[in-house]
Amino acid sequence: MxxxxxxxxxxxxxxxxxxxxxxxxxxxxxxxxxxxxxxxxxxxxxxxxxxxxxxxxxxxxxxxxxxxxxxxxxxxxxxxxxxxxxxxxxxxxxxxxxxxxxxxxxxxxxxxxxxAAGLAESRYGAARGHDGLVIVTTLGTGIGSALLYDGTLVPNSELGHLEIDGHDAESRAANSAREREELSWTHWAKRLQTYYRTLERLFSPDLFVVGGGVSKHSEEFLPLLDLDTEIVPATLRNxxxxxxxxxxxxxxxxx
The missing domain is CATH 3.30.420.40 (ATPase, nucleotide binding domain)
Structure with missing residues (x-):
């Protein structure tokens, strides 16, 4: 160039x-x-x-x-x-x-x-070409989220702060919780199951995209989830x- x-x-x-x-x-x-x-x-x-x-x-x-x-x-x-x-x-x-x-x-x-991550995944990554409602989540220190409808961003969704079972969702389901509590992939996946099922009930999305550094280990936990919505790892990562x-x-x- x-x-x-x-x-x-x-x-x-x-x-x-x-x-x-x-x-x-x-x-x-x-x-x-x-x-x-x-x-x-x-x-x-x-x-x-x-x-x-x-x-x-x-x-x-x-x-x-x-x-x-x-x-x-x-x-x-x-x-x-x-x-x-x-x-x-x-x-x-x-x-x-x-x-x-x-x-x-x-x-x-x-x-x-x-x-920002959601926009990138929608335009160039795992959500490219997907119409309807896409929810991109980043699992890290907390849980970040991006809502995109037909590729248009609905900003500041902050779905990591939903209250689920009396807890701030990210305090239980973020990757930092897995590391802090030394959870197995299976145990952590049970918490993710609760989290993503809650998002399904609230939004009925067409696709979940899972980002954050832990997404490079997606084969360890995504297959353990039983959801009605397709869920895939992010592709642009860092x-x-x-x-x-x-x-x-x-x-x-x-x-």
Whole structure:
């Protein structure tokens, strides 16, 4: 890819608890257009500190000048972060679009991390070509979710926080619960069965897509689930956040 072509590409940034990763994104194929760069997430991950990391990250790609999409692990409403379950509480109420746009001098749009993954899987991955209601879930520290109807995102679904049997769903069924309680795949699958059955009763979806790092072990637990809805592992895995964020930035910027 020429420098001229790369300059027109959007940039995707995946903001995580331990690392911040980014690269120019080729949206024609849903892939990184250059090798990604990873920078350690600051210990005090307040918005201003993260903005400085973004400036550093973008500095590695001076030829790329397209819009920037950023994942945030929280509810995002018109660029403003409204929740902070796993990040510093100072994010709540922050106009992240405005903060990062000013800090970087670029057009920046933030999106919930699970929503970004859902967009990527819908456009390029396991949900590509599926009509109707698709629910993408990410099983990690918590449970993220994305609702897509005929490929259109319904943002901030936060289905990991459904109350099931008196518990916040992700406290029992997230991959972190499996690791913390040293559950067998079989025992954990029973909890996932309860979780996904609840989603079936509420939404009657056409497809479940299961993402998160544990999806690479999907053969250990997905066959143990007995559901009416087809359930498949995600295909973009760790690239989904950055790819989906870049896609979101381009589509949001065109409105």
């Amino acid at each position: 020429s420098a001229t072509q790369e300059a027109t590409l959007p940039f995707g940034i995946d903001f995580g608890g331990t690392g911040i990763k980014g690269a120019p994104i080729d949206l024609a194929q849903g892939v990184f257009a250059a090798e990604r760069v990873r920078i350690k997430t600051p210990d005090k991950s307040v918005p201003e500190a993260i903005a400085e990391v973004f400036v550093e990250l973008l500095g590695h790609f001076p030829e790329a000048s397209g819009p920037v999409g950023v994942t945030v692990p929280g509810v995002v409403h018109h660029g403003v972060v409204r929740s902070a379950a796993n990040i510093d509480k100072s994010w709540i109420g922050t106009d992240a679009d405005a903060l990062f746009t000013e800090a970087t001098g670029r057009e920046v749009h933030v999106v919930n991390d699970a929503d 690239n989904a956040g950055a790819v989906g964020a870049a896609l979101y930035a381009v589509e949001r910027g065109g409105r």
